[in-house]
Amino acid sequence: MTRAVVVGAGIVGLTTGLALRRAGIEVVICERAPEIRAAGASLGLWANALAVLDGLGVGERVRRIGARTDMRFHDPAGRLLDTPEFGPEDRRYLLVQRAGLNDLLADAVGRDTIRLATGFTAYAEHMDHVTVRLSDGSSEDADVLVGADGAYSAVRAQLVPGTEAREHPGHHAWRAVVRAPGVTVPEDRVILGTHGCRGGYVRTHDGGVYWLVNQFNSPPLHGSPKQQAMERAVHLDEGGREGTLAGLIAVTPDELILHNQVMLVPPLPRWVSARVVLAGDAAHAMSPHITAGATLGIEDAALLGRLLAPAGDASATDQLATDVPATDVPAALAAYQADRIPRYAHVARLSAAVEHAPTPAEFARNYVAFSHWMITTGHRAQERSG
Numbered sequence: 001m002t003r004a005v006v007v008g009a010g011i012v013g014l015t016t017g018l019a020l021r022r023a024g025i026e027v028v029i030c031e032r033a034p035e036i037r038a039a040g041a042s043l044g045l046w047a048n049a050l051a052v053l054d055g056l057g058v059g060e061r062v063r064r065i066g067a068r069t070d071m072r073f074h075d076p077a078g079r080l081l082d083t084p085e086f087g088p089e090d091r092r093y094l095l096v097q098r099a100g101l102n103d104l105l106a107d108a109v110g111r112d113t114i115r116l117a118t119g120f121t122a123y124a125e126h127m128d129h130v131t132v133r134l135s136d137g138s139s140e141d142a143d144v145l146v147g148a149d150g151a152y153s154a155v156r157a158q159l160v161p162g163t164e165a166r167e168h169p170g171h172h173a174w175r176a177v178v179r180a181p182g183v184t185v186p187e188d189r190v191i192l193g194t195h196g197c198r199g200g201y202v203r204t205h206d207g208g209v210y211w212l213v214n215q216f217n218s219p220p221l222h223g224s225p226k227q228q229a230m231e232r233a234v235h236l237d238e239g240g241r242e243g244t245l246a247g248l249i250a251v252t253p254d255e256l257i258l259h260n261q262v263m264l265v266p267p268l269p270r271w272v273s274a275r276v277v278l279a280g281d282a283a284h285a286m287s288p289h290i291t292a293g294a295t296l297g298i299e300d301a302a303l304l305g306r307l308l309a310p311a312g313d314a315s316a317t318d319q320l321a322t323d324v325p326a327t328d329v330p331a332a333l334a335a336y337q338a339d340r341i342p343r344y345a346h347v348a349r350l351s352a353a354v355e356h357a358p359t360p361a362e363f364a365r366n367y368v369a370f371s372h373w374m375i376t377t378g379h380r381a382q383e384r385s386g
């Protein structure tokens with residue numbers, strides 16, 4: 001039976017663990033934190049990610065902790081920036097709370113497969129297995145090691161040295177979820193403003209509101225995160241008429257406001273060796289202005305599950321028998337890389353087209369062109385790999 005060690009119990013590590021287990025692979029997930037947790041507030045999952053989660057048997061549970069919504073862009077005067085060349089399905093996504101999603105995935109993969117407070121330190125690759133060294137001094141032997149350990153991946157540092165995550169200069173994000181804010185939010189809205197700012201608010205499934213503010217090419221930051229977010233909200237509200245975003249920021253307790261300098265992983269010349277593979281932000285931490293890093297990472301997980309399924313049996317589900325033929329791991333990983341690198345090169349091109357759009361209307365159009373492409377080809381990538 002094929003055995004896998006997955007490093008990282010974030011969204012992608014947990015989804016990978018689930019996909020591998022359902023493919024009949026024995027899995028151990030090593031997470032350096034003492035508990036399952038999720039940095040960040042809420043997260044948009046697109047149809048391609050939901051299709052994967054459906055295939056893994058957790059889609060309905062995820063929908064129950066999510067709010068269905070649409071990416072509807074407005075300008076700072078409150079005008080809708082319509083994209084009539086695309087359909088409503090290209091703008092539709094599910095807003096989920098990150099911690100709830102990770103908890104749900106940890107339950108689905110099985111808590112007994114997760115070693116908490118166990119960090120990855122190094123690996124040694126051999127002809128027929130890989131030895132994974134861990135922070136408690138122990139080690140695990142496996143047929144394959146999956147590095148799903150995020151943007152600052154230690155697995156990537158060993159596999160592809162010199163590819164440290166780097167700042168996207170001047171690109172910052174502020175966000176929070178406020179419960180019962182006492183501010184009327186009649187609809188979900190994303191506003192494309194001036195000075196490189198964009199932001200908005202989306203109602204959560206349980207009566208809260210997720211708000212976010214982002215800025216490209218920000219000047220140096222001063223003041224508290226709340227003051228920083230407030231300063232930028234001004235660029236999203238022409239004439240100060242709208243007020244909802246500023247109202248939400250104003251009622252958010254300081255300690256709930258998350259601020260991030262956006263970090264990127266540079267394009268990698270390779271994602272795999274014979275027995276080591278990267279998935280999720282470890283391979284492709286990207287700018288959040290296309291809100292798709294986790295969605296695409298969930299695709300990575302599904303593809304690994306399909307390609308590593310014993311004897312290429314993509315239909316294998318939960319077959320934890322010991323008599324299934326072992327997978328040709330190096331061939332499966334080579335196929336994974338051959339699929340992923342071109343796909344992410346295209347993501348980078350479409351992402352740049354959104355980032356450098358000269359007007360809000362073009363930003364909106366390029367954004368929906370990206371989501372349309374991601375959703376439609378995401379399904380095809382799953383089928384191809386199967």
Ligand SMILES: Cc1cc2nc3c(=O)[nH]c(=O)nc-3n(C[C@H](O)[C@H](O)[C@H](O)COP(=O)(O)OP(=O)(O)OC[C@H]3O[C@@H](n4cnc5c(N)ncnc54)[C@H](O)[C@@H]3O)c2cc1C
Pocket residue numbers: 007008009010011012013030031032033040042043044045118119120121148149150151152153154173175260262279280281282285288291292293294295296297
């Ligand atoms: C502001 C912002 C908004 C975003 N919005 C969206 C969105 O709406 N939709 C979307 O699809 N994406 C979005 N993203 C992207 C998304 O957050 C990431 O792509 C996603 O969280 C990556 O998941 P991951 O599991 O790969 O990595 P992580 O979530 O970083 O998980 C990595 C895990 O590995 C563990 N780890 C690290 N090092 C070690 C080690 N040495 N040993 C063991 N464990 C280790 C960490 O503790 C962590 O649990 C957004 C990103 C940002 C910054």
